[in-house]
Amino acid sequence: MLGRLNHVALAVPDLTAAVAAYRNTLGAEVTEPQALPEHGVRVVFVNVGNTKIELLEPLGEGSPIAAFLAKNPSGGMHHLCYEVDDILAARDQLKAAGARVLGDGNPKIGAHGKPVLFLHPKDFFGTLIELEQS
Ligand code: CO
Numbered sequence: 001m002l003g004r005l006n007h008v009a010l011a012v013p014d015l016t017a018a019v020a021a022y023r024n025t026l027g028a029e030v031t032e033p034q035a036l037p038e039h040g041v042r043v044v045f046v047n048v049g050n051t052k053i054e055l056l057e058p059l060g061e062g063s064p065i066a067a068f069l070a071k072n073p074s075g076g077m078h079h080l081c082y083e084v085d086d087i088l089a090a091r092d093q094l095k096a097a098g099a100r101v102l103g104d105g106n107p108k109i110g111a112h113g114k115p116v117l118f119l120h121p122k123d124f125f126g127t128l129i130e131l132e133q134s
Contacts, residue, residue, distance in 0.1 A: 001084055001090050001093060002082050002084065003082060003083035003084055003085065003134055004051075004082070004083045004134070005051050005080065005081070005082060005083075006051065006052065006081040006082065006083050006112075006130075006132050006134075007045065007051060007052040007053060007054045007080075007081045008051065008052075008053055008054070008077065008079075008080055008081075009053075009054040009055075009056055009077070009078045009079045009080070009081065009130070010053060010054070010055055010056065010075060010076065010077055010078060011056050011057070011065045011068050011069055011072065011075050011076060011077075011078040012055050012056065012057055012075040013057065013069055013073060013074065013075055014057065015033060015042055015043075015044065015055060015056075015057035018044075018055045018057075018075070019033070019044055019055065022046050022053075022055070028046045028047070028048065029046070029047045030044050030045070030046050030047075030055075031044050031045045031046075031047075032044070034111060035059055036059070036110075036111060037059060037060060038108055038109070039064070039108065039110070039111075040058065040059055040060055040062060040063035040064050040065070040066075041056045041057065041058065041059050041063060041064075041065060042056070042057050042058075042059045043055065043056050043057075043111050045111070054081070054111065056078060065078060078128060079118070079127070079128035079129065079130050080127060080128075080129055080130070081116070081129075081130035081131070081132055082129065082130070082131055082132070083131075083132055083133075083134035084131050084132070084133060084134065085133075085134055086133070087107050087115050087116075087117060087131055087132070087133040088107070090117075090131055091105065091107070091117055091131075094119065098123075099119055099120070099123045099124075100119065100120035100122075100123055101117055101118070101119060101120075102117070102118040102119065102120060103117075103118070105117075107133070110130070110132055112132065114132050114133045114134075115132070115133045116130055116131065116132045116133075117130070117131045118130050118131075119131065
């Protein structure tokens, strides 16, 4: 089921400062910021060749990363995103195995314009997992 690592996501308190650090200090290629109101985040992607780093800052009221940043004020690793060939088949297989899918269980369109789902971190050893249709 599990395919490539699509990205590692880091929650940051200040996206502008994080972009400057990655672009200027680390010399990385960083995309322009993209607002994803349905996910309550603003994101950029850092291209590191074999995968991407997603930098996330909260957007709007009730952002799903607000609580994470309250606990980790300087930021930190938020989730890993793996690619799957068929997200609905993956979801059904995971649910049948007892894993919890967050939200209403239906994929939402993610930052790459493809369907995504999130899996409960307590079912995967403390790490939030995002699945993206490849
Ligand atoms: Co992500």
